[in-house]
Amino acid sequence: MIERLNQIGEREILNRLKKFMVKGQIEDDTAQLTLTNPNILINTDIFVENVHFSDSTMSPQDIGWKTVAANISDLAGSGVDHIFGITVGIATPAKTSWSWLEKVYQGINDALNHFGGQLLGGDLSRSNQTVLSITAIGSVGKLRLHRSYAKNGDIIVTSGPHGLSRLGLALLTNNPNINSDNLSKSLKIQAIKAHQRPQTGLAALTTLKNCKPSLTPWRAAGTDSSDGLLNALQSICESSYCQAILDPNQLPKANSWPLGLPWEKWCMNGGEDFELILSLPSEWAQSFVATFPLSKIIGSIQKGDPKLMWTNGEEISLSTFSEFEHF
């Protein structure tokens, strides 16, 4: 028999969730924490059923993992040094099973064990549609990545391939536009993993900090590519008031990524890639790509009204590659 949340009652649900929380935190409505660094980064992301995730393509553990990863990816895109923890707010229908909720928390827990940080507490309510809200808090050190920090002459670097999560979704929903028989098994496994259990730019960030040439200042522009590669670049160009020139032969594609549509589009703006998009002084960019596997130089930054262009001067239209809108 399925045990539903409205059969358990709020007090008992919170009691059962205690095992996932930092000891003692659930006794009060607020969590207390002594931070080792007062320079903090804080970020809230909201995830809606059938907008950001679906039970038809992801297990509840995957949903828990991915919401945490997406949130921490934003902190990584700002240069986070250390992750203190997260809070979780969940609104879900009263008929939701306890088992589903417990598995979401298990996935959250797995992600925190992997990425770092503690579960600091949260809130729960009934609703018609499931919504998760995650707030992550971390600290920042010497390197603060800003979208507005790009400079003329910078080199644009990605920390990894793009489009995999979108391919994973296509495979999981049997998208008729692709013939999965033509794809390598390893690409398919990689794509489904990228969709269900994504990694973040945290490892790339550590390398980036460690590989900085000593005479290069701590100035780099960056963001994550959770809204897609082109959206990330566009936001850097707008915030920094500059142009990004991309080499069409150097797009950050995965191994054995096919040619043509929809592949080009998914690489350019499939979304949910959670990689770092960086604009770096040339010597730092060279040092980074020499050190971090799968990272790639994809273009450069020049002065001018914010836009994206190919190396031949042709403008890249965001709408051509648009895949996803939150509204």
Next chain:
Amino acid sequence: MIERLNQIGEREILNRLKKFMVKGQIEDDTAQLTLTNPNILINTDIFVENVHFSDSTMSPQDIGWKTVAANISDLAGSGVDHIFGITVGIATPAKTSWSWLEKVYQGINDALNHFGGQLLGGDLSRSNQTVLSITAIGSVGKLRLHRSYAKNGDIIVTSGPHGLSRLGLALLTNNPNINSDNLSKSLKIQAIKAHQRPQTGLAALTTLKNCKPSLTPWRAAGTDSSDGLLNALQSICESSYCQAILDPNQLPKANSWPLGLPWEKWCMNGGEDFELILSLPSEWAQSFVATFPLSKIIGSIQKGDPKLMWTNGEEISLSTFSEFEHF
């Protein structure tokens, strides 16, 4: 013509919301802050349309104000010293008007101007039902209120009257159980204000800190009464493993509060009162009620298996007074 969110697009919505944010924060997905005190309190609350609020009884400005107040009330119930700010996540239908969203943010802004703290950022997504998620971050000093800190012999104190918000809701929904002609005008105004534009325990907390007798240690149990007076007391008894003895003649009722049902029930557990419920050493309790207007001694704490009792020894059954369940 009503301008709907899906006609505006996410980028433009975020652009328009810039005016409410701390300068520069919206350029990146994360907010950066240098805290003046590393001992922090953090709390996330989730508010669901037609569970926690309704457009039929509250303006969008009220909804913004009340969600912030409810969140800050939790920090107050933990003894917060200073509020740094909040993040806001909103999921709302694509057809929601820009005007509604802007007014919610205006209410959030008004509340922050009143209670303190900055709007640090947030997230926005479409959904079927409106959900707000607020995360507040503050610091804590010498006084950390815990539910688990009550001691045998403590005096139970409330910072203000209870049941007003529930009465406000009854008035706003023309509840047939009450005859509003029999109520004083000032009670009605007070009740509607308590429902739509609630205050928090912040002022009481400041007084509590200032009025502590110098030889009394910084030990007090406390929580807010957002889930109702009895629920607050029950949670203190369970966390501290003790019993609360209440004087039926000293319930924290507002001036000219009628006798009988539903009035007793609404005072005891109407919910959304956002007052402080404190368990204090006798001398501190006396000093507090002598100083803070509308505060009241309502009972005392004794040893024993967690339960609530009247002074005549009769047990108070929570279910008799139960009004509200999140599930």
